[in-house]
Amino acid sequence: xxxLRQSPSPSSSRASSPRTLxxxxxxxxxxxxxxxxxKIKAMKMGFxxxxxxxxxxxxxxxxxxxxxxxxxxxxxxxxxxxxPTPQTLQLQSVTHxxxxxxxxxxxxxxxxxxxxxxxxxxxxxxxxxxxxSEQYEKYLQEEILITRQRHIPDTRVHCCVYFVPPTGHCLRxxxxxxxxxxxxxxNVVPVIARADSLTIEEREAFRHRIQENLKTxxxxxxxxxxxxxxxxxxxxxxxxxxxxxxxxxxxxxxHIVNGRCVLGRKTKWGIIExxxxxxxxxxxxxxLLIRSHLQDLKDITHNVHYENYRIFRLxxxxxxxxxxxxxxxxxxxxxxxxxxxxxxxxxxxxxxxxAKDNSDEEC
Amino acid sequence: MAATDxxxxxxPDPGCDSRQVWPQWxxxxxxxPRNWRDSRFSPVDVWAPIQNAxxxxxxxxxxxxxxxxxxxxxxxxxxxxxxxxxxILCVGETGIxxxxxxxxxxxxxxxxxxASHHEECVRLRPQTYxxxxxxVQLKLxxxxxxxxxxxxxxxxxxxxxxxYIDAQFENYLQEELKxxxxxxxxxxxxIHVCLxxxxxxxxxxxxxxxxxxKKLDSKVNIIPIIAKADTISKSELHKFKIxxxxxxxxxxxxxxxxxxxxxxxxEVNAxxxxxxxxxxxxxxxxVKVGNKLVRARQYPWGVVQVENENHCDFVKLREMLxxxxxxxxxxxxxxxxxxxxxxxxLEEMGFQDSDGDSQPFSLQETYEAKRKEFLSELQRKEEEMxxxxxxxxxxxxxxxxxxxxxxxxxxxxxxxxxxxxKRKVEEKRRELEEETNAFNRRKAxxxxxxxxxxxxxxxxxxxxxxxxxxxxxLKQALLQxxx
Numbered sequence: 001x002x003x004l005r006q007s008p009s010p011s012s013s014r015a016s017s018p019r020t021l022x023x024x025x026x027x028x029x030x031x032x033x034x035x036x037x038x039k040i041k042a043m044k045m046g047f048x049x050x051x052x053x054x055x056x057x058x059x060x061x062x063x064x065x066x067x068x069x070x071x072x073x074x075x076x077x078x079x080x081x082x083x084p085t086p087q088t089l090q091l092q093s094v095t096h097x098x099x100x101x102x103x104x105x106x107x108x109x110x111x112x113x114x115x116x117x118x119x120x121x122x123x124x125x126x127x128x129x130x131x132x133s134e135q136y137e138k139y140l141q142e143e144i145l146i147t148r149q150r151h152i153p154d155t156r157v158h159c160c161v162y163f164v165p166p167t168g169h170c171l172r173x174x175x176x177x178x179x180x181x182x183x184x185x186x187n188v189v190p191v192i193a194r195a196d197s198l199t200i201e202e203r204e205a206f207r208h209r210i211q212e213n214l215k216t217x218x219x220x221x222x223x224x225x226x227x228x229x230x231x232x233x234x235x236x237x238x239x240x241x242x243x244x245x246x247x248x249x250x251x252x253x254x255h256i257v258n259g260r261c262v263l264g265r266k267t268k269w270g271i272i273e274x275x276x277x278x279x280x281x282x283x284x285x286x287x288l289l290i291r292s293h294l295q296d297l298k299d300i301t302h303n304v305h306y307e308n309y310r311i312f313r314l315x316x317x318x319x320x321x322x323x324x325x326x327x328x329x330x331x332x333x334x335x336x337x338x339x340x341x342x343x344x345x346x347x348x349x350x351x352x353x354x355a356k357d358n359s360d361e362e363c
Numbered sequence: 364m365a366a367t368d369x370x371x372x373x374x375p376d377p378g379c380d381s382r383q384v385w386p387q388w389x390x391x392x393x394x395x396p397r398n399w400r401d402s403r404f405s406p407v408d409v410w411a412p413i414q415n416a417x418x419x420x421x422x423x424x425x426x427x428x429x430x431x432x433x434x435x436x437x438x439x440x441x442x443x444x445x446x447x448x449x450x451i452l453c454v455g456e457t458g459i460x461x462x463x464x465x466x467x468x469x470x471x472x473x474x475x476x477x478a479s480h481h482e483e484c485v486r487l488r489p490q491t492y493x494x495x496x497x498x499v500q501l502k503l504x505x506x507x508x509x510x511x512x513x514x515x516x517x518x519x520x521x522x523x524x525x526x527y528i529d530a531q532f533e534n535y536l537q538e539e540l541k542x543x544x545x546x547x548x549x550x551x552x553x554i555h556v557c558l559x560x561x562x563x564x565x566x567x568x569x570x571x572x573x574x575x576x577k578k579l580d581s582k583v584n585i586i587p588i589i590a591k592a593d594t595i596s597k598s599e600l601h602k603f604k605i606x607x608x609x610x611x612x613x614x615x616x617x618x619x620x621x622x623x624x625x626x627x628x629x630e631v632n633a634x635x636x637x638x639x640x641x642x643x644x645x646x647x648x649x650v651k652v653g654n655k656l657v658r659a660r661q662y663p664w665g666v667v668q669v670e671n672e673n674h675c676d677f678v679k680l681r682e683m684l685x686x687x688x689x690x691x692x693x694x695x696x697x698x699x700x701x702x703x704x705x706x707x708x709l710e711e712m713g714f715q716d717s718d719g720d721s722q723p724f725s726l727q728e729t730y731e732a733k734r735k736e737f738l739s740e741l742q743r744k745e746e747e748m749x750x751x752x753x754x755x756x757x758x759x760x761x762x763x764x765x766x767x768x769x770x771x772x773x774x775x776x777x778x779x780x781x782x783x784x785k786r787k788v789e790e791k792r793r794e795l796e797e798e799t800n801a802f803n804r805r806k807a808x809x810x811x812x813x814x815x816x817x818x819x820x821x822x823x824x825x826x827x828x829x830x831x832x833x834x835x836x837l838k839q840a841l842l843q844x845x846x
Contacts (some may be wrong), residue, residue, distance in 0.1 A: 018671045020492065020502065021490070021491070021493070022493045023471050023472075023473065023492045023494055024471060024495065025470045025496065026470050026471055028470070028497075029468070029470050029496060029685060030681065030682075030685050031496045031501050031689075032496050032498075033687070033689075034501075034685075034689045034690055035439050035499060035501065035688035037688070037689060037691070038435075038438065038442055038686070038690055039435045039438075039439055040625060040627050041625075041690055041694070042434075042438050043435055047431075049431075064530075067426065069429055070426040070428075071424065071426055080374075088607045091472070095421075096421055096422065097421070097422040098423050098425055098429070098431075100425060100428070100429060100430075100431060101432035102432055103431060103435060103786060105431050105737070108608055145707075146709050146710060147702075148702060150698050160519075184387040230444070253519050266444075281392065286429075286430065288564050289428040290430050291431070292433075292437070294431060294434060294437060295434065295437035295438050295441050295730070296441070299441060307543075310542075311542050314542050316658060317544065321768050334564045352725075
């Protein structure tokens with residue numbers, strides 16, 4: 001190995017202390033073997049990923065999940081076949097363990113049937129926010145224990161895929177409300193569902209309008225601009241940001257096209273290939289979610305969203321004592337509210353807090 | 364039903380709900396017979412309603428390449444940007460070769476001054492260095508226990524070391540318990556490994572070594588090392604190692620065992636475990652052996668090569684410490700030693716986990732109680748201080764009053780004395796006046812006599828002489844009388 005002078009990379013988010021001395025090594029020591037050790041350890045422990053799909057019924061959420069992970073995660077419901085639409089929003093989670101090339105992934109998919117299906121959709125986001133907070137709460141409880149587990153099971157929602165119906169016009173008020181509330185609690189990736197009903201030009205126009213809407217309402221979807229660490233990330237993420245929201249088509253049936261077996265939707269006027277970039281942007285979504293940014297999603301959930309929740313929670317219930325020896329940046333409030341336990345039902349005051357207080361964000 | 368004709372007559376799509384495709388089956392409670400099921404099905408009944416409660420996750424086989432096998436690479440690249448930190452604590456007598464070994468291990472020269480033998484007590488000296496190899500950045504902290512084993516009374520030698528380790532844990536715990544914390548940015552200073560240097564006497568461990576290691580084994584991963592191994596012959600070394608391990612086991616000292624649960628490294632680690640403690644030789648000088656320059660120590664009787672496995676176990680140490688188990692050392696520190704410290708510390712402060720039936724957030728109540736206690740303590744102290752202040756004020760007032768009274772008395776006394784004096788002086792003045800009056804009267808009488816005598820002498824001049832004699836005598840007597 002060549003002797004290398006120490007040069008702090010511009011991406012390093014750690015400031016070196018004033019007394020750190022850079023040192024030259026005159027030969028190969030073997031420090032980089034720690035990367036292999038990390039890999040081995042990670043593969044032994046396995047990975048976890050929790051994804052939530054939100055959207056009105058009939059937009060192809062379950063099909064999309066099946067297409068993403070190339071297996072039958074959820075049973076896709078066919079609308080209008082006697083399945084009663086749920087009266088209230090129920091969240092359903094399915095967990096599977098999938099393995100590929102020795103890498104084990106515990107995947108949890110949370111579906112939200114009944115979202116936006118009622119006549120009055122007011123506060124239909126509350127159960128979803130409640131569910132997300134409940135997962136954070138579980139993790140926080142585990143973390144606060146005196147005797148903790150070695151590896152706290154991670155059920156926090158890492159990514160929420162929001163399906164925008166392909167109206168072709170712009171975001172509806174329901175979408176805007178929901179996205180505003182959700183983008184502060186979880187990483188949101190909006191997609192245009194059933195994009196095969198839009199032509200390419202309509203898609204582009206729709207996409208632009210959605211981007212405008214998002215900017216106007218201050219909705220920061222994943223990948224958030226403020227978390228770009230270095231110049232490479234910025235370039236990569238801005239390319240992605242240009243194409244958000246992706247126009248996707250989901251399909252889990254295979255058809256023969258030109259001798260190849262592809263996933264697609266067969267219609268009278270042709271077969272829409274899911275993996276064909278010319279037809280839809282599914283490969284982009286899959287690459288973003290799985291192949292390149294999965295770890296990043298988890299990291300942002302853990303370092304940003306979970307920490308925000310924790311700050312809020314600890315401030316609210318005054319868990320930490322105040323006094324010498326404890327560093328507390330939050331001022332002591334006048335009254336002590338009632339102790340709060342984990343609740344499955346939504347809590348409207350908290351939603352308002354998220355909605356109006358922007359200053360605690362790390363952006 | 365809006366299904367197309369083709370789909371209607373083909374095998375049911377495993378993804379859809381077959382009860383809708385063939386409504387005659389909708390009343391069926393048990394699942395479909397298995398014989399025509401696609402192999403892509405999971406073995407669990409997929410038509411059972413999916414519930415919120417989570418049973419153990421079922422495994423699913425994939426129909427194609429999804430692409431999450433790049434996950435470990437994603438994780439690794441994230442870690443690389445963050446950088447790593449590794450902290451080594453070197454404990455051993457002065458002059459046993461700790462700094463040289465560090466230099467040899469990391470192939471560089473860490474600039475440290477030689478420690479003197481005259482330290483009052485054991486002092487810990489941490490130094491942080493930034494190392495980089497290809498794209499991996501390592502923040503290496505080497506903590507030296509300076510003055511270990513130099514004092515005459517070595518009773519308290521271990522205490523500064525234990526205090527230092529605890530202080531690092533405490534810092535991390537404080538950071539973890541903050542409300543606004545940034546753990547991913549935090550420079551981890553917890554000691555990951557302690558290299559304990561054993562003096563190569565060839566007999567057994569010293570009692571200082573045993574005591575120190577016993578105190579440290581629950582706080583840090585200990586790897587014992589026999590230093591200056593070129594002073595022991597091979598056979599003696601073998602016996603020495605067995606003796607040391609025997610003593611450690613019989614005294615219940617838990618040294619770090621290289622992990623053997625992962626197949627990739629299990630064999631290597633198991634072999635190395637048998638070679639503990641490693642007998643090492645450190646050197647930064649290079650000597651020409653054959654036609655290569657190697658790091659070695661040159662003696663008149665031969666050359667001890669550092670990287671020769673026959674000569675010493677340096678290569679084994681480097682393998683184990685850096686190339687194979689660095690991550691495991693860090694993980695053990697975090698998940699075992701740090702958790703133990705955290706548990707003890709929190710229990711000491713009075714916190715308990717909720718036990719089953721009680722409210723899930725009893726931690727909050729304990730915190731509340733602690734806070735109230737602290738506030739009341741604060742109030743009490745305030746009261747005390749106020750009381751003290753009031754008391755002091757009273758005291759000073761009394762004192763001042765006393766003084767005032769004294770002064771008064773003095774003044775009175777002085778006044779009286781003054782009066783006395785005045786009176787005396789008055790008396791004396793009166794006396795003086797009286798005497799002056801008496802004198803004046805006598806004077807007048809004498810002068811009257813004199814004039815008479817003068818009258819008489821003008822008729823009797825003889826008597827004049829006598830009178831003249833008498834007169835001055837008389838005058839003198841009168842004068843004497845007045846005085």
